[in-house]
Amino acid sequence: MAGVDDARLHALVRRTALAAEARAIAEAPSTTPRWKRRRTMIPLGIAGVVALTGAALVLPLTQFGIxxxxxxxxxxxxxxxxxxxxxxxxxxxxxxxxxxxxxxxSDRQIAAFVADHDWTGIGQDMYEYAIAHPFVPGRDGGLQVDTQQARDEMSLSIAIDHHIAMAIPLHLRDERGELMPSAVTDCQGQLH
Known part of the structure; x- marks a missing residue:
């Protein structure tokens, strides 16, 4: 019985290998360099537009882990x-x-306030705050990798958190006083 199964398996492997070889011979290799092919150019083009316009990639932010x-x-x-x-x-x-x-x-009340608040136009104020109050390693905390991009990301993040906290009325806060929400973002911290 084992010899019959081995023979069938051997025949199947041989047919698959021959089919793959025939397909490889039938398809002529492309003379176009890989980076010029449409499958490569479209994603590169989209990435270039995102980088040049400062647009963030659309990532789902509706759920995250805590x-x-x-x-x-x-x-x-x-x-x-x-x-x-x-x-x-x-x-x-x-x-x-x-x-x-x-x-x-208190957490639920603050969450309801933030969800219902009109945040229209606050982005420019956050940006201007980030420019006026740049993150300084050492004085304001540390960074795993100290680059200008990391500093800009931290400056914008601090500015966003500051403006959100300032908008929440004091009567909604409990004895903690300071808000420490969990957050995720698709902001790149582009300041210039």
């Missing part, structure tokens, strides 16, 4: 601004308030 739990974002804040070099930037930052395992009434 402490091993998948949560729905309480709010996704649209951030739109124009840099000092004239580049229009559009990105988003999603927030979740509290600990998903032990969420307080």
């Amino acid at each position: 402490g091993g739990m998948l949560v729905d974002a309480d709010a996704i804040i649209p951030i739109k601004y124009t840099t000092d070099t004239g580049v229009d930037v559009s990105c988003r930052k999603a927030f979740y308030f509290g600990d998903p395992a032990d969420r307080t009434q």
Whole structure:
């Protein structure tokens, strides 16, 4: 019985190999360099447009993980601004308030406020705050990799968090006083 199965398996492998060899011979190799082929050019073109316009890639920010739990974002804040070099930037930052395992009434109230608040036009104010208050390693914290891009990303993130916190009325905050929401973003931190 084993010899019959081995023979069938051997025949199947041989037919597959011959079919693959025939297909390889039938398809003529392309003389166009790989980087000039349509399958390569379209994604490169899209990436180039995104890089030149400062547009953020559209990533789903509706859910993210906190402490091993998948949560729905309480709010996704649209951030739109124009840099000092004239580049229009559009990105988003999603927030979740509290600990998903032990969420307080205060966390839910703040989440409802942030979700219902009109954030239109706040992006330019956030950008200007980031420019006026740049992140300085050492004084403001540390970075794993200290590059200008990392500093710009941190400056914008701090500016966004500052403006969100300033918009939340004091009566909604509990004894903590300071907000420390969990967040994800597709903002690249482009400041110039």
